[in-house]
Each structure stands twice: as structure tokens, then as C-alpha cells.
């Protein structure tokens with residue numbers, strides 16, 4: 034009985050080599066020249082792009098890259114457009130801790146995986162807390178360097194929410210370091226961008242960094 038169920042799992046029909054006929058699946062159409070570019074890279078890497086396992090790889094890689102780079106189609110500031118003034122006199126910092134993210138480095142197009150902690154000290158307005166993660170995503174789903182990602186997220190919150198202070202700390206591992214080059218798995222890189230009160234006031238800075246776990 035169990036076997037029969039397993040045999041008939043929904044989705045099985047779609048996992049074969051025909052799974053990306055664009056007209057049926059509605060998946061993004063990948064132009065031939067893009068597929069050819071990926072085949073060229075496969076050949077360059079020592080592979081045979083015509084072998085069975087790699088037949089649909091160019092399409093999959095191309096679609097995956099559209100997803101990795103979704104941020105190009107997003108205006109990060111738009112996530113901060115809806116602001117709430119009714120904060121009940123709350124004047125302390127707001128912190129979203131250890132938000133996982135994935136990005137790709139612009140030098141090797143290798144994955145960057147890490148977490149970000151984002152804090153701000155509201156002046157008179159706050160945003161829905163998930164919006165901070167959305168801003169992070171809009172910037173991380175592009176080709177990046179960690180330093181720029183950190184400051185872009187901080188600057189976007191600073192410009193659009195106009196708080197007293199913003200602090201962004203990112204810890205990440207870089208595929209171009211762990212999987213190639215010096216090959217140092219487990220080594221994380223930390224970058225921070227502090228603006229306003231968090232930069233100028235020693236006590237605020239200490240408080241936010243210690244709440245973030247530093």
C-alpha cells in the first residue's frame with residue numbers, strides 16, 4: 034500500500050526531462066543565446082553539455098539566476114512606504130536579529146550566505162518589522178559585495194524612515210573563499226554600518242551592538 038502511494042505521488046509526472054516545456058508549465062522562457070552561454074561555461078569547465086544529465090541544465094541555471102537576481106526588479110524603498118505614526122510613545126530601538134539571507138558576490142558570482150541584524154531608533158514613525166527583511170532581500174538578491182550590501186540597507190532605512198539612528202551588522206560566508214581560492218570553510222566576514230545616534234553616541238552604539246550579540 035505504501036509503495037503504491039509512493040509510486041503515485043503527485044508531481045512525479047513533472048519531474049522528468051519534459052518538466053520545462055514553457056508553453057505547458059508557464060515557466061520563464063530562456064532565450065537560446067542564454068542557454069548557449071551556459072553550455073559554453075560547462076564545456077569550459079570540462080563537461081559535456083550534451084550528456085543526458087546536463088540537457089536541461091542551461092534552462093535551470095538561467096531560471097535560477099533570474100531568481101537569485103530578483104532584486105533588480107524591486108525598489109527596496111517601496112517596502113518602507115507604509116509607515117505608522119501611532120507608536121504609543123515608544124522611543125527605544127527596534128531590532129530585527131539574525132535575518133538569514135543569500136546573495137552572490139559580483140566578483141565570482143559565488144554564493145554569499147549569512148545573517149543580518151538591522152536596528153533603528155524611531156523618530157516618530159515605525160514600519161512593519163518584516164519590512165526590514167524585505168529591504169535586505171531586495172538588495173541581497175543582486176550581485177553584491179558585503180560592504181555595499183550593508184551600507185545600502187542602512188542608507189535605505191535612514192533615507193526613507195528618517196529615524197534617529199540606523200545600525201546594520203552583517204555576518205556572512207563567501208563561496209568564493211570557502212569553495213575556491215584560499216578554501217577556508219567556516220570563516221565568516223563581519224561588516225557594519227552605523228548612522229546617526231548609533232554612530233555618534235557611544236552608549237547607544239554599545240547598547241545596539243550588545244543586543245545584536247556583539
Ligand SMILES: [Zn+2]
Pocket residue numbers: 138139140141142143207209210
Ligand atoms: Zn567573490
